[in-house]
Amino acid sequence: MNMAEQDAAQQLDLADELLEVLPNLLQRLRADVPLDADPQSLEPEWRDIAELRATRGQFRLLGILVRQERCTMQDLAEQLAVTPPTATAMVKRLFAQGYIERLRDEQDWRVVWVRPTERGKKAITLYNQVRRAALQKRLGQLNDEELERLRAVLPVLKHLSEVRL
Template identity: 50%
Template sequence: MTNDSRRDDAALAMELLEIMPRMQRRIYADVLAARDSQQDARWQDFSEVQATPGQLSLLRILVGRKRCTMQELAEQAVVAPSTATAMVKRLLAQGYVERFRGSEDWRTVWVQPTTRGEQVVAVYDQIYLASLQTRLQQLSTTERAQLLAALPALQHLIDLEM
């Protein structure tokens, strides 16, 4: 590998590390704007949603898995157990999750989404997806094709075992 290709790889890595969170923040801002304007009828029952992107991500994990131990949740969310605990406390206060002790081992704490939590994730995902689709429609046909062509490489990058 030449010095030029290492520099190119480093530049590409920095671009990817910068662009992905910026895109997510931009779309999250769109979702907040939709919530605050309440122009989207799906938000009418959920206008008080105050969950952060991290909390929504954690809630999405719970919705997908149905229930998790606190340790599993921290591992799935790739956060420290203390961070997961703080996030779960906030979600508990809003009525999005419930905690309970295991029947076989009382030391094990389980967390599962409430119906309200499941509904919030569904509504959030619908609006998040609509925002991204609206942004994609603003791209040229060539730009959309370039993004589509890059998806397999991005998925491979995610799937690589290190």
Template identity: 30%
Template structure:
């Protein structure tokens, strides 16, 4: 007798992983609403916090989205004073994106927000349970990254 296939759907056929990501995004966006920053925009800022002056194409590649999507995110961040575009001195057809002081400061707020969301999400889990969850999710992420790279 074989076991039933493993699935990310729970008993009501709701996709657990997608629900977790969706709820995290809803909470993140609501907590950062006063700063007018979304999770997607925050990802751009985090990339610039790690390496300021990236090309738009580099940000798109890191986010694994189309360059037009990144361009729209950068437009919104630029309008709010979080980033600025500068011509790439090595390639005039390309822009480099620089986080402003205001943009770098909001990354610290976002980091605190993620920690707050983690605390909400992880409530009731022992340290051992949490370690098991992280280990399993890390394996799943690696499996999915490998499969995505083959497509």
């Protein structure tokens, strides 16, 4: 096996490992969000989290809106890497649940803006706080060397997430 083939094989192995580890970590963080079995016994904010927790895409959509304050349907579809009808279905569900609102553009009535409601903002804020705390607890289980190695790889992972193909 020549050097190029070895590099390609190592990259394939690394890709396989990343594709296994990263989704598992994110899934574990979602699972770490504490929820009672009976949604009626939960505080209203926790009911919102339980309701939203059903689909990761809804959290992603709402998170985008909270960060950007508002988006058009086309922008949301592009950022979520889904088709416009899929984004529309997600928006309809979140709208019906009271997490987002739709507004017509003042200059161009064909354009529909979507933005989070206060309920949506609170739900995302609480969810992110709980996930951050869960990740912090997991990080607390690492030794100093593991933490340093993780810090060193973060810029690489960030760059990898920003690479356009």
